[in-house]
Every structure is written in C-alpha cells, then in structure tokens.
Amino acid sequence: MNYKIIWQRFIESAIYLYIKSHIKMLVSVLTILGIVFFALSWFHLMLYPKDKASEAFVEFDVKSGSPARELAQNMYKEGLIKNPMVFNLYAKINGYDVRIKSGTYLLSPSMSPGEILKKMISGDVLRKEQKITIPEGITLEKMAAIFQEHNLLSKEEFLQAAKPVYFKDKYKFLESLPPDATLEGFLFPDTYFLPEEKPAHYYIDILLKRFNEIYFGRGYDLQQEKIGLTIYQVVTLASIIEAEAKLAAERPVISSVFHNRLKKGMALQSCATVEYVLKEHKEFLTLKDLEVDSPYNTYKHSGLPPGPIGAPGISSIEAALNPADTDYLYFVSNGDGTHTFNKTYAEHLRNKKHAEGDK
Numbered sequence: 001m002n003y004k005i006i007w008q009r010f011i012e013s014a015i016y017l018y019i020k021s022h023i024k025m026l027v028s029v030l031t032i033l034g035i036v037f038f039a040l041s042w043f044h045l046m047l048y049p050k051d052k053a054s055e056a057f058v059e060f061d062v063k064s065g066s067p068a069r070e071l072a073q074n075m076y077k078e079g080l081i082k083n084p085m086v087f088n089l090y091a092k093i094n095g096y097d098v099r100i101k102s103g104t105y106l107l108s109p110s111m112s113p114g115e116i117l118k119k120m121i122s123g124d125v126l127r128k129e130q131k132i133t134i135p136e137g138i139t140l141e142k143m144a145a146i147f148q149e150h151n152l153l154s155k156e157e158f159l160q161a162a163k164p165v166y167f168k169d170k171y172k173f174l175e176s177l178p179p180d181a182t183l184e185g186f187l188f189p190d191t192y193f194l195p196e197e198k199p200a201h202y203y204i205d206i207l208l209k210r211f212n213e214i215y216f217g218r219g220y221d222l223q224q225e226k227i228g229l230t231i232y233q234v235v236t237l238a239s240i241i242e243a244e245a246k247l248a249a250e251r252p253v254i255s256s257v258f259h260n261r262l263k264k265g266m267a268l269q270s271c272a273t274v275e276y277v278l279k280e281h282k283e284f285l286t287l288k289d290l291e292v293d294s295p296y297n298t299y300k301h302s303g304l305p306p307g308p309i310g311a312p313g314i315s316s317i318e319a320a321l322n323p324a325d326t327d328y329l330y331f332v333s334n335g336d337g338t339h340t341f342n343k344t345y346a347e348h349l350r351n352k353k354h355a356e357g358d359k
Helices: 003-046 068-077 084-093 113-122 140-149 155-161 172-176 200-217 220-226 231-244 248-264 271-278 314-321 345-357
Strands: 058-062 103-107 129-133 191-195 330-333 339-342
Touching (some): 058 068, 068 084, 084 113, 172 200, 191 200, 200 220, 220 231, 220 314, 231 271, 231 314, 248 314, 248 339, 339 345
Antiparallel strands (some): 058 103, 330 339
C-alpha cells in the first residue's frame, strides 16, 4: 500500500473541502455586503431632492407636536420628498425629530430632506402659528371675537364664513341642517395651533374637521339613532346642557331632566336659552326676561330651540346621548356650581326659594 499517495489524496480532499466551505461563506458575506451597499446607496439616493430643477414652492404647515412620521407622509403627498420612511429615519438618526419647530414653511421639491429639516429646526418660518383656545360652551359671536383678538380674522369675516353652505360638500352631515342654520355648535371647542394669514374658510374648516373627528370617530352618530335624535337635535341639546352644567357629574342628570320634559311635551324652561337671546349671563332672570320674544325662549316655546346655543364639549354631547335614569323634571342652581333636582313643581319652588334666600 502506497501510504504516500493516500496521504496526498487526503490532504488534497481536505484542502478542497476547506476551500469549498469558505467559498460558500465568502459568497454569503459578499451577498450580504452587496445588499447592505445597495440599501445604503438607495437610502442615500432618497436623501437627494425630489426634483432639483423644480421652481415650485409649497406652503407647508407644521403643527406643534406633530411627529416626524406624520410630517414625512404629508410632505410625500405634497410631492416634496422621495420617500417618507427615509425622511423619518434620517430625522430620528440625527435627532432632528424632536427639534422641529411649528409654523408655516416655504418648501420646494428642489430641496433635499436635510435642507428641509435644517429649515424646520432653525424655525425659518414663512408664518408663525398662534395658539388659540376655544372654550366649551362658547357662542359663534364670542368665537369670532377670539379670532379677531388674535388678528387672524375680523369678527365679520369669521361669521360670514361660518355657514354650512360653504362646507356641505366636504361634511355630509351638514346637509341635514335647516336651510337657515349657521355653524353654531359645530365648531369644536379645543386648543388649536393656527398659522397666520389664512382665509376664513381655512380656519372654519379646521374646527369643523375636529368636530367631525370627535362625533363620528367616537360613534356618536350610531348612538343618536338609538335614541331617535338627529345630529342637529343632539348638538342643540348638548349645547343647553353645556350652558347649564358646571360639574361633569351633573351633566347626565341635567340631560335626564330635559329628556323627561321633551317626552312629556313640557317646555324645557332653560335659563341658558333666554340668556342666549339676551346675549348676557344673569344670576337671576326677571319676569321681563322670561317674556323675551324669540323662538329660542324655551319658557315660551316647547321642545328644543331652533338650534344650538353654543359649542358643546365631549362630556355634554355624551350626556345628551346618555341621560341618567331619573324621574326629575326640575332643577335649581345652588349658586356654587351644583344643582338640586326635583320631581314635582312644589319641591322645585321650595328649593328655588331656599336657593334665592341664600344669595
């Protein structure tokens, strides 16, 4: 037996197997490196301007607290960047996502994501945003005054634009409103960050959109069907509850009083509806006040008034849709934000006299 030949063949086989296994490993490594190189090249390519030759500019609004992911999606829709995922990742890697400032920016497809982010973290805005808080229960007129105080619109511009006819195509629920209705009650009370120098319809649309998100997003439209009310009736009732209630816990109980009265065909006798006509809040209404000639006077007219008397918040809308289970027909203010509820008129008179005597 030629051991030399056997040993030589063994060495050759071992070398062959070694090279073969390492070639596979080498191929795998090269493949991975190729994929990484391709991914990095693609990532780098996505950081180039969408259209370097573009001369177009877009006014892009950045709301306070908006995440980079949302901004990237909006910029992609506007044709400003190539890829929203890459923009968002680039912003996070460099820590830009937490440094973006709110405002309106003048951006172009000729700008790279890096240039856009540099503009946003430096606050190089075209117009700054204003923080505006719309309180719950506020009327359209007082809302218009807030916009005027912030020098965004005149009261006249606001009120002229706050009409359903301008927004019916976008918000189908407005089609069910009476022909002479305004947007009273449908401009949602909240805190907004609004850019300056926009037309009236722009601002109205933001407030309407918020109402639409809240009402339909929370399924209030489905709840209204269960109790047999229209959206206009729900918002009208909710606006009265908003004006009458000071404590959230009492809203469903106050709602039950109005629901019970409506079922019995009784007048609502809400002081808030009279104050809406008088355009002022009074600690006590006089007999003359209660005789004011207006369809909104629920002391003289039964049923709901012609429309909302203010902008109800979430808890008042929910109270209108979900009244407490009571037999109450009356309530009187105790002067400290609470109310005393009664089933009979005699009880109500006694408590009313007691409350007035404590003043």
